[in-house]
Amino acid sequence: MLHLTPGPRVLNVIALICAFAASAVFANDLALNADSLAAEAAPVIATQPLSQTVKAGSAVTLFVVTRESDLAYQWKKDGFAIAAATRDSFEIASAQRGDSGNYTVDITNPSATTTSSTATLEVSPVSAASVAFQGRLFTAPRFVPEPGAVITAPIADGFARGATGGGNITPVIVTTAAEFKTQAESSAPAVITVSGTIDLRALPGVSIKSDKTIQGQNAAASIDGQLFIGPGVSNVIIRGLNLTYPTVPEDGAEISPPSLADFDALWSSPGGTLAALAGTGGTPLIISGASRIYVTHCSFFDAEGYLATVTGGADNVTFSWCEFYYQPGQPRLRLGMLIGAPSGETKPLHITLHHNWWSDLIEQRMPVTTYGHIHQYSNYFKPAPSTPNVAGTEARASSQLLSERNLYHSIASPLTKSSGGLIRTLGNTYTATTGTAPDTGSDNVFVPPYSYATLNNTGLPSAIATYAGNTAGALSASIQFGSMSIAETLFSIPVGGTFTLQASLTNIAGATYQWRLDNTPIPGATAASYTVSNAQLTNNGTYTATITLMDGDTIVSSPKTIALSVPFIAGENPPASNSGTGGGGGGGSPSVWFLIALTILAAHRIHSRK
Template sequence: MKKTILPIGALLVCATISTSVLTTGCQKNTGSNQQDPGVSSNEDVNTEFTVATANGFAAGTTGGSSPITVTTAAAFRTAAESSSSQLITVSGNLNLGSSQVNVKSNKTIIGANSGSGIIGCLRLSGVSNVIIQNLNITNPSGAGTGDGIEVSGSTRVFITKCQFTDCSDGELDIVRASDLVTVSWCRFRYASQSSHKYVNLIGNGDNATGDRGKLRVTMHHNWYDAGCQERMPRVRFGQVHCYNNYYAASGSNYCVGVGNESQIRVENCYFLNQSNAWKNYSSSGAQGRINWNSGNVFSGTTIPTWAPNSSVFAVPYSYSMTAGSGVPSAVTGNAGNK
């Protein structure tokens, strides 16, 4: 394991460009479909973002390859649910309606610009090799599973630079023996929702022993903003690496939930005025473990005394960390769809 501490303002893995063409490597999106008014060439859209390189547990995830731009919910559903390898650029804010979109394997879904997003639920069930990037995601009506994104029984999933707001169940849940997932540079918030403001559930049952050896998840440089109440994340069984996250949700109940047989490593995070940096949700005989380093910053927050600083899994990949003191500026300046 190789770790590097970056100075304040260190940049994230996703590069932004000002161009009218989306590229991934040296590939240019020139595809179009004249028969579908919701499908166009990326050359017709002001595309600001390039596809980020997956890191953490999701390293090696490549997503889809055949480029297409969609401007309607119907065209998006067709592309996302196809069996083809697709690099789907979302132009506009698309309302998916009352039913979820079941994203298939080998997909990259990326917003064309900071105004791009979806209203509804993206479900990844039993799939692999998916990248979701630069989208504004909301699901206030509880379409599909009620989540913004649900990752269920899926592997090699990389979610980065998204903004989640007011999803009626969870904003982003990772469940049912999903594995090798990274969530980075995302902003989570609740603006209008009055209850169930629960953010990230990793492992959905105390008796879901099939999750053992799975749920390996990296969460870094995420911003838990106003309204987030719990589950940032709450973990059962998984090995979860949390680093450089900014916990700034005033009035939250707790940040990290330590559930049955979980192993959680917390490094160089910033806890601002939090009542509970982490809380115990383990059953008797199935105690989860948490490890934290000296690079965490606890501002107006007390380090919990109920949990020993325990040995957990060894991180199997190289990663670079922002100094804890630099997390607020780095994360608020770069997390979300921008």
């Protein structure tokens, strides 16, 4: 065996080895302690919030468990902070469909913030108090009218403004298909109140005549079948109804048509009669060739075809505060709305779509338009988290779409155009959208001829979930706004002149202004009045003023069109004479420009002779 006698050098080496080992251990301890401190810096979640599926009206509690105290919490829905939701749990006393979404909570200590995993809440449209008929269900009323509440005639807006329906005629209550058909197809003005469920499926449909108001008695008022408003009909109001027409066999047999292409072929160049449209599938409401039609606070759901169509040159139609959706088990062709037939239209269809909820299981076409001049504002596109779609709003040939302050959430290909369609966007919001990116919306389109109001996109989801659809029949409530118009100082404005536009408010107090020219904001034009000095032809166009209120909602004025006149100089550019049947006109004094030209020519000849 070899024995080493430790000398000074050996001892030094041993000391160095020990020191190195000790430093390595110390460094490792430091790294472990650093990692431990870093881990302790961020809040640790012991129990994540859980996803839930509940019926409407149920109580819901989302909670999170942490390992620390003295933490700050902020719950969020779909990425937006929920006001006053700052505890370790978040409660919803009576969940409604608008509460469906993706929830997270941010947990913060003095050093860092931890975000929880996502909990998905799905609220079924079916509640314990729902009203059932024909195997389908309607959501229970969200409002209970006060005793003695008076039903008043609605005030139509948008392109349908001026529609009065049956006016203030004493309503007649109908409870059967026969009663409804008699009243709706009468040539006399009428206000028809639907009580309970009217089943029209045994009929080819009901052709509504002019000067009618068709309204629900309450949130359970429903029509199962097809309503048709045809050519020559005008001044119809439909409000506070559940409208459906699912013709799928109960045994789940295949429907006809079997494909979207076949279905489009059925709608190409549709005729103007109910019989001609009979093969286009189960659509609850068909408007073809009619005018001044106002549809408000209706719930459209479960159709074999589209939920609603506007074709055949129909004009001046508004859908407001409506809900569009499908329930599980419906056919794969779950289409929203058709505006303008794929072929055969010959003139623009002026349609307003505002404050509508495009909701669960609509696969596409919210809407799709050909030849439509559509003003779509403050619409909420938000299906339940488990109901993905294929496409959103589509502008096709000869269409113009003004899309303003709409909120697209979890929508595939939200806003697209093809075949020469035009889109102008103002203030839209896109959240968690997929597929084709939304159109940039920079095209020149029409300017709406009326005043209107848009909601702040942050508050839009709760407002739509509260008010859209048939919430209380004819007593369904809407958010009320004021209006704004523009006064001008001169009626005839020459080039080089001055004009002033003044915003005039009704029932609103101003906050901030923004003037627009042909839908485009004018830089620096942010006062109640707008003045142009030394006006030029580039100042021609259609002007509107927007006012943003303290809560972020906006009022847009009715428009004012400025067309500058070119000063007329005596003898210059005289109008052509078309007198006589042969030969020229002639005569009269030469124009100023003609005399100038002669002078220049004479000077040139004199100069050339020198």
